[in-house]
Amino acid sequence: MRLGSDPAEALMTLVPDAWEGRGDLDPSVRDFYRFQSTRYEPWDGPAALAFSDGVIAGAALDRNGLRPLRYQVTDNGLVVAASEAGVIKLDPAHVIERGRLGPGQLIVADTSDGSILRDAEAKERVARREEFGAHADRLLHPVPRKWIDSDVVDLLAGLQRVHGWGNEDVKIVVKAMAETGLEAVWSMGDDTPIAILGRAPRRVYNYLRQRFAQVTNPPIDSLRERFVMSLRVVLGPRVSMTGVPARKPAPPPLLDLESPILGAGELKRVLEDALVLDATFSEAETLRGALERLREAAEAAPDGILVLSDRSTSRHRLPVPMVLAVGAVHERLLQSGARFRKDLVALAGDAVDVHDVAMLISAGAAAVHPYLGFATARTVLDEGSEPQDAENAYRKALESGLLKVMAKMGISCVASYCGAQVFEALGLGAEVMELCLPGVPSRVGGADFSDLEAVIREHHAAAWTANEPPPDRGLVRFRKLGEWHAHNPIAVRQLQKAARSGDVAEFQAYQGLADMGRPAALRNLLDFKPAAEPVDLAEVEPVSAILPRFIATAMSLGALSPEAHLALGLAMNSVGARSNSGEGGEDPDLYAGNGPRGDNRIKQVASARFGVTPRYLLRADELEIKIAEGSKPGEGGQLPGVKVTSVIARLRHAQAGQQLISPPPHHDIYSIEDLAQLIYDLKAINPGARVGVKLVSEAGVGTIAAGVAKARADYVLISGHDGGTGASPLSSIKGAGVPWELGLAETQQVLVANRLRERLTVRTDGGLRTGADIVKAALLGAEEYGLGTMLLVALGCDMARQCHLNTCPTGIATQREDLRAKFEGRPEHVINYLSFVGEEVRTILASLGARSLDEVIGRVELLHQLPGSQLDLSFVLEPTPADQPRRRLWPRNGDPAPLDPPSGPIDNSHRTLGASLSRRAVEAGERSVREYEGSAGQSFGAWLADGVELTLRGEANDYVGKGMAGGVIAIRPYEHDAAANPVLAGNTCLYGATGGRLFVAGRAGERFCVRNSGAVAVVEGAGDHFCEYMTGGAAVSLGLVGSNLGAGMTGGVAYVRDWLGLNPDSVVARAVPREDSEELRLLLSEHAARTGSRLALELLADWRNALAGFRQVVPAARVQAPPDPVDDPQVGDRILEGERGR
Incomplete structure (x- = not known):
């Protein structure tokens, strides 16, 4: 506004309508938005904004319209706008208009002339002040999509190896994208170690974890609300707006691109206006030295487009990990004040999938050309397939996946996502973060430049010995010589032997297989401090007192077969524990029987509300609001159409055979206040139920958990990134969220510090397998513990990872009747396993000098970090004040809603x-x-x-x-x-x-x-x-x-x-x-x-x-064929009269 804009123009500029996807905007308004897009990235909501400069006053909504904004106009010119109706009571006889603002709309009251401008009129008044269309036409040079043959990549397999590709990247990831135009879908979660603890070398992207919106702002539904999102990119130098007249045009040229994923055709045009900087280094140079050289070259370069390219990789030159190159240059240009004048493009051989491309853009690249990905896509299809089709499908998959990753954070436009660095690092050390990604959290430290360089040199040395395919590292599927998997065949068979026999010796044999002899998870770096005076095991609370703390985590009827779902419910109920229905509802026939209770005591309320009815809610002991799930946080649940039988469709009130993908957001939760309202709603229908909220571990989850406590939830669940799933995009399984150890520790610390811990129970899940895992979770602050995959293994799951295909060979994760007939699991198998874990918990408690789990909740001082690791877990082990409660003390967090009033x-x-x-x-x-x-x-x-x-x-x-x-x-x-x-x-x-x-x-x-x-x-x-x-x-x-x-x-x-x-x-x-x-x-x-x-x-x-x-x-x-029309000649001709609006 100090540059000459009035409030309405400023809001239209900074919080624009979704103009790219709307066909009902006046051309002058579209031109205004097109011009302003060359100057500012758009701000996202959710936001209802009120403004005034003393002359005009008004209100506006962001492009998604998630916040309510209602207004009334009276016959004497009073305008009242507020976040809900009824804030100010007015005589209805004098209210001449009861309106609302929709997405991207505004209303303006001008006190100078007494006029009230509705959305279209207000925007057109701003847009017609200047020839914004002419300004935009002069500035913007559209670059249409034009397919041309990509450059031939010699020694493709060698380059794949030197850039850290694995055989699964080719055969599973890129092949699925090139065939279907969609990401690969997988199941059963990630049971491999985090990158820095793995035995298979990882690319730097694997150390970066996507972040996602939870409660405080919502994710966006990129599938069904695609038109509010935009991948449009404007490339080229801008000028600072400081001290410049508000509407002064920026200098040309600016390239107007449909997408940040550049094909060969767009890349050719970009290179005409760009300076290429070499992102490789010689064998005599160091990785850090190469990054410093890149930073200096970028700063010295003239204003314009800078292309960071590793195409010079060869037998004598090594590639710089592109995300580090982009981050380092982006940061240097920010420090020097030149970032606005220099745009970055990445030509990256190490970018394979959606996660990689998203990390590059979030790190600062305005556009990406994954040239090895395109080259690989051409090779993976059957003979006779067109290269153009493969490349287009691969690109389509990258674009739809990028939209999904942006939407997880509630970001609508790629211009807002670029350089936002909305991810966190897991296993990268301080020197790497400070030089390349200083604004990104990396809470436990880790690898330094020498470690990363060693991996690059290892890949480079192996790449040129022969032009062989990249190795199969077993990061997705178990391979004997590949990465370690917690649920490897030997461990799975041993656990099943123990669960079926009930023999504790067999379980002890499983315990010896539960890790790979080296740490695989953060908790494996921690060990207990034995008490100076252990207590006798007979004094420790019995297993029967421990089992009620165990939860069978949310697994829906639909993801699981009816037989497996029922077995879990029967098992947990029989020992006083609880099972969770998942988001698919339940068969109401289970509620009527007189035998053992088989339905789930915890009923989940998820974003699609599948199966949620008053009767379902009233049957619950606990009601769980699922905000996110560990395998795909920021996305909705996914049930392939082949698993939606007539029975599943009836329970979910859906159509048989139709794939069901839940919305990423709850459409009634866009803030903590909205969450409080849903909790209130659930307690109103079922006053006796405890209401909980499921979150996924990420940086900042403790603050969200504090909001959950203030919203009157009775428990909060912190899930780890490695939870199981019936179907998820593979890049989400591998690239989003962090271990529960980090989220649980942060949650405990924040709740205790803010005197909220006594109000609610803290629960955790995600990869828990043994009694040691349970006790470590207790010491970090959890009172209850979720187990999922392990219970399925006990029931017979052999980890075939075919849940998403409906072909589970053991009848657990399928709806096919022939396969369900093979299910041999029994509730007793689950009970045996839980009893083994409970007994192990007792043994550990005795060694700690404790007689119950309650005595050790939050006692983090009873843990210490084992020596020899690059990671620093002092954040996890930070003690909480001893004079503050460390566990729940309140019987309920808030009172049920009052009874309904009379008429x-x-x-x-x-x-x-x-x-x-x-x-x-x-x-x-x-x-x-x-x-x-x-x-x-x-x-x-x-x-x-x-x-x-x-x-x-x-x-x-x-x-x-x-x-x-x-x-x-x-x-x-x-x-x-x-x-x-x-x-x-x-x-x-x-x-x-x-x-x-x-x-x-x-x-x-x-x-x-x-x-x-x-x-x-x-x-x-x-x-x-x-x-x-x-x-x-x-x-x-x-x-x-x-x-x-x-x-x-x-x-x-x-x-x-x-x-x-x-x-x-x-x-x-x-x-x-x-x-x-x-x-x-x-x-x-x-x-x-x-x-x-x-x-x-x-x-x-x-x-x-x-x-x-x-x-x-x-x-x-x-629609199979057009129906017979109504016998009337006017059919198809009539349109509503009057002004069309939104």
């Missing part, structure tokens, strides 16, 4: 209305009718059940009808409301609903019917993402809807009068088939009867013509 006036402090009524409806069959008036708080009608009817005269906030399974909600305007077409409901209505009916005689916000699985709704207009990822039910809109209509929709049906925002990749719009027209008419009739809707009555009065203006929206996959 009458309410305000926005009345939240989750209807939940207690639904509880009584499910448990006792009670029927209830409530009529309210006012501004309802969040989650009005959440978890509604059959037999409950809620009527609201007024307005509601976000999450109306969340998770409802039955009953009726009707919302109508205030009796004397003067507003036309008012907004009466907020965002994310009917999220995860499985039944019931909702009628809103007004407009609603974003993501109406997101993940609807069975509810029926009528609304009179809604925002973006209408019916996103809907799998069942019906939704009718009588008014305008926003962009991305039906994205990811695989079931159900929508009826709309405005279909311009349709997502053509997911759905089609067609004339309403004759056989469905009566259903639509009856819905409008019920809507009119329940809400008094004038619009519905008008449409019904002229039904023949009104029907012609509707379109039926259905999943594209469902």
Whole structure:
């Protein structure tokens, strides 16, 4: 603003709309955004922003529109905007407008002339101040995608070896990408050592771990909300804005690229304007010396595009790890103030997969050309395949994967991701970090330049002896001469022998195989300090007191076979422990039996809300909100279509045979406050259940855990990066999150320091196998312990890693009936294993002089680091104050929600209305009718059940009808409301609903019917993402809807009068088939009867013509042939009249 912009222009510049993906913007506004993209990278939300300079005042939302922002305008010119409805009470008779802001929108009130500018008018006023289109055309030189033959790479195998490639990189990683255009999918997690502890040499990328958003901001759904994201790159020198007039153009040329992944065609154009810097070094030079040389050369180079290239790698020149080269140059240019004037491009032979490319861009490269990846892609397909197809597919996989990695952090645009360094290092020492990545956490130190250089020289020496394929290092699959795997065949067979026999000697034999004789995990670097006076084993609490602390970690019915899922539940329940349902729901038939309890005492609530119904929630002893999972944090759960049988589809309220990928975010959790609301919602429906939150270990997770405690959770789970999975992208399994030891230690320290530890239980999981692992977790602060893969091994899993293929040979992770028949696991096998672990825990406690686990929780002083490691675990071993509680003392963290009030006036402090009524409806069959008036708080009608009817005269906030399974909600305007077409409901209505009916005689916000699985709704207009990822039910809109209509929709049906925002990749719009027209008419009739809707009555009065203006929206996959049209000549011609908006 000090450079001449008013607040509206400043916000449009820094927090722009998703203009690249929107087709409804005025051309002048698009030109404004295009010009400003040459000057600033966009800021992401979630954010609702208010602004004023004393003359104008206004509010705006970020491009994703995740925050609610409601406004009212009165007949005397008062404008009230706030984060929810009902903040200030106004007489409805004087409110002439009840509105809301959508993604990227703003509203401006100008006190100089009394005008109120809505979104389009406000933006156009800013955009037409100058010829921004002419400025942008002069500055930007578009570089279209143009495929040309890549340069031939001589001695391909040798170069692969010198750059650290392995056979699996070629045969599994690149081959899958070149064949399918998608990343390789794998299963069962990562059971290899972290990079610095492995026996197989690793590339530097393997020391870097992706970070991800958890609670405090959400990840983005890059699959279904792709249009808000952008890979567009502007390459070239900019000038500093300091002291420059706000709209002064930057000097040309700037190259305008569709993507940071450069093919040979774009690279050729880039090189015309670039200076190439050699990122290799001679045998006489050192790695550090080469990096220093690169930094100096970059600083001395003229402004423009600098290409860091390792193409000069040869028998006599060694490659600099490209991520270190990029990081070192990026940092030097920042220090010298030249970074804005010099863009970096990486020509990298060591970049193989999505993780590698993402790390290069996050480290500072604006664009990447993985030339060995392209060359390899051409060689892995069958003979006769076109090289162009292979390269295009490989590039497509890299781009979609890069979007996913960005989305994990909640970053929409690659321009914002470039140089942000949103990753952490695991196993890199201080000298490496200080020179190359000084802003990146590396909490335990590790390898220095000499260590990394030794690996480079080893690879280089081996590469030129023969042009042989790169070695199979066994980093993905177990190989006898490859990397060590915790679940290697010998260890697996030994554990199964122990579990089946119940013989403790067999388990002791397994313990001898539980590590490779050298540390494989951080906890292996720690050892116990025996007490001077151990206690007698007979004095230690019995195994029966220890087993209830064990958790069978979340594994869904769908990922597991029904038989394996049931065996886990029976085993854990029989010993007083707990099993977790995972995110697939449960068969309600399990709730009715009189025999041993087989359902899971912990019910998971995940982002897709599969199987979450009031009955499911009420059956739980604990309810777990899964924010992230260790194998793919920042992404949603994944169930391949071949495993979605009719039974699984019924339990998940989805379509058989359809792949199910959960949204990365919970659409009702965009902040700690939202998490607190969901916890409140769950305690409202089931006051007796403990509510917990699952997080994944990363730097900063302790602060998030403190927020979880303040949000009134009863426990927090810290998962490690190495947890098992039924299906995950391989780059996520190998590249995201960190060990639980780091996250658990940080969580304990933060909770104790902030006097929050006594409020909640701390739980951990991820690769736990032995009693020693359990006690070390206890000493670091955990009271409860999750075991997953080990329980499956006890049941017979042989680690075939075919879970994602539905071909599990032991019947554990498959839905095929012929394979399920081979399942031989028994609950007793799990019980035997847990008993062995419990007995080992007792033995260790006795040696520590403790009589119970409670005595050692948080007693980190009883651990010490073994000598001989490069890693420094002092962070993990940092003691907490002895005078502060180290474990949970409170019986509950917060009180359950109050009972629902009787009919009458309410305000926005009345939240989750209807939940207690639904509880009584499910448990006792009670029927209830409530009529309210006012501004309802969040989650009005959440978890509604059959037999409950809620009527609201007024307005509601976000999450109306969340998770409802039955009953009726009707919302109508205030009796004397003067507003036309008012907004009466907020965002994310009917999220995860499985039944019931909702009628809103007004407009609603974003993501109406997101993940609807069975509810029926009528609304009179809604925002973006209408019916996103809907799998069942019906939704009718009588008014305008926003962009991305039906994205990811695989079931159900929508009826709309405005279909311009349709997502053509997911759905089609067609004339309403004759056989469905009566259903639509009856819905409008019920809507009119329940809400008094004038619009519905008008449409019904002229039904023949009104029907012609509707379109039926259905999943594209469902449409075989065009249905018979309604017999009306106007079909297909009518579009809603009036100004189109969002």
